[in-house]
Amino acid sequence: MVQEFVSKLYKQFVRLAFNVTIIVLIIGLFVGIFRTISELGLTVTEATVRLGFKELVTNVLSLIIVLELIRAFIEFFEHERIRMDILLEVLVAFVIREFMLHLFEGKLSGMEVFFWSLGIVSLIGARTISFFRWASKV
Template structure:
């Protein structure tokens, strides 16, 4: 009884992740198109500061989407979620927010220190996760093999 339910669960997870990857890849193409379209807008814009802000925001958002796609693809490759890949995505997201706020002069001095400390902690956690990752035999067993 348990084996058919487990197979059904694994099939459901595979379908959900495949759909998520398709949506994220489409979003990635839309993001690339937006960056290219905004590049043209930047060249012809009257307000260049706003045009550059839009271009930077779209390009950094595209990096976050790329990291999310990488996380999903990595799940299929290893059949588990690897913490350092999630920490990469989190760090990219925090860097995106920090850069956008700095570009728009939206942060005071102490806020920048706190955001930088958060990014530093994520990168320290990522380094520790890579340094003490599970042995190769545990990785193959974690995948249900």
């Protein structure tokens, strides 16, 4: 009896925490979209074209990561679990964002670009294997 109550309380708390997290992510998404649109002017001003473009790319890539996170949380509500391939997609988006930021800053040597690319390809391979493994169970 107590175990059922505690289990129900735990499930309700988890659902509440995920709901709040989704709301926060959606608000962050709208703020990010508004900020990205408002900073479009920086990309056309003469003095800050490169900085403005870098900020634009950073904001757009960050929005993609937030969208993937929202998708992962919604997946949890639909199936009460998060599939590994969705988590790997979030990770791939994050790694690509970081890679692009380092690339725009010009901090990467040829070998570092190779290792970043190898890591991204490995994550994509893991995501593909994870998806086919999940699809074969369905």
